[in-house]
Amino acid sequence: MYREAELYEALEEKSVKCTACPHYCIIREGLSGACGVRKNKGGKLYLLAYGAPATLAVDPLEKKPLFHFLPGQHVLSLGTLGCNFGCDFCQNWDISQAMKLARVEKKKEFKEEEFFQPTWPPEKLAEYAATQRIPAIAFTYNEPTILYEYALDTFKLARKNNIKTIYVSNGFASLEAVEGISKWLDAINVDLKSFNDAFYRKVCKGRLKPVLEAIRLYHEKGVWVEVTTLVIPGQNDSQEELGRIAEFIDSVNPQIPWHVTAFHPDYKMASRTSTPAKTLLKARDIGFAAGLDYVYVGNVLHSEAESTYCPSCKKLLIERRGFFVSLKDFSGTCSCGEKIAGVWS
Ligand code: SF4
Ligand SMILES: [Zn+2]
Missing domain, CATH: 3.20.20.70 (Aldolase class I)
Incomplete structure (x- = not known):
């Protein structure tokens, strides 16, 4: 199930230029780019790793x-x-x-x-x-x-x-x-x-x-x-x-x-x-x-x-210890009125 890439340009003689990352690999037919997951097949670039987590x-x-x-x-x-x-x-x-x-x-x-x-x-x-x-x-x-x-x-x-x-x-x-x-x-x-x-x-x-x-x-x-x-x-x-x-x-x-x-x-x-x-x-x-x-x-x-503290009044808002998280009563705004940047729900 290889998906044709969206981020590439076709070049002469069936070569392609991948535009996904700043390496901008020029890839000849039959070869893959530096990352090893994007391959030129017949002058088109395909993502080989599509659907394939390791x-x-x-x-x-x-x-x-x-x-x-x-x-x-x-x-x-x-x-x-x-x-x-x-x-x-x-x-x-x-x-x-x-x-x-x-x-x-x-x-x-x-x-x-x-x-x-x-x-x-x-x-x-x-x-x-x-x-x-x-x-x-x-x-x-x-x-x-x-x-x-x-x-x-x-x-x-x-x-x-x-x-x-x-x-x-x-x-x-x-x-x-x-x-x-x-x-x-x-x-x-x-x-x-x-x-x-x-x-x-x-x-x-x-x-x-x-x-x-x-x-x-x-x-x-x-x-x-x-x-x-x-x-x-x-x-x-x-x-x-x-x-x-x-x-x-x-x-x-x-x-x-x-x-x-x-x-x-x-x-x-x-x-x-x-x-x-x-x-x-x-x-x-x-x-x-x-x-x-x-x-x-x-x-x-x-x-x-x-842990996370309010930058304004320094109150403890989210207590952490490793992956243990205690939100107390925090839901995005400190009791002093300071909005804490982030995505909370
Ligand atoms: S390293 Fe991979 S993603 Fe980056 S340009 Fe080369 S082929 Fe594309
Ligand atoms: Zn505060």
Whole structure:
């Protein structure tokens, strides 16, 4: 069940240019793009991963993390194989890098099609969420932008069923892809992994500028945006770099929640040390000093720094401890009258 892509241009001699992400791969007939899920067949581009999750689970929304979006509720979450990044610290590398690893191993025998079983078409996802009363569907675990057409069809059906729609993304999306999905997308958590373009190129195999542009555009289009930075000791944890990230978010909107989360050794960074809680608490202070209203630590248990306070009167509004959430009597407005930015119902 391969779906012809919407985001591509036909070129001469049956080549195509994929326009889903800023790699803008030029793909010759019979080959796939850098993400491994979009393939040129006979001069047309197809999404091979359409309907074919490699992982499907029901997660707390706090796990995405989204803290200002239906707190305490759950989300049907899926991801496929493949990704347009190749981060050395990826925590889902077994699925995100599966295509690249298999291509190296199998060489000429490699056929992308063997990796995709279309067991969850959009209709089935929307129907499952509706019958199980799961209030949201998220494309997460690997980069959703490379799955643009699968997400688009799923989100249209989700809307019909009153189900909210979510991306958890590296933000490396073309402006065409952001424009196209925003109308159907309720919320996004974007990783802003660094403020250093050299880091993006070397460690993630991407670039910084398109990520910044995408964050701005998603916000302008009215999608609820939260931002996450995985703080890696010795890589992106300097006061200066964290300050520049916080200032950027503040320049888009100070009400965008910023999650500063702990790195745990994985993939090509398996020999490094985890991020100490004190580094995250320092990052949180940096975020507040830059003017942000909501900064949260993640991947460590620290109830005070995971909870939501009114930026005006400092009252505790949502108490969290890991995935335990207590809303008290909060439903979007503090008793002092301050409206708290987010989607609360
Ligand atoms: S989505 Fe995939 S095929 Fe398209 S430009 Fe990005 S990496 Fe290339
Ligand atoms: Zn208040």
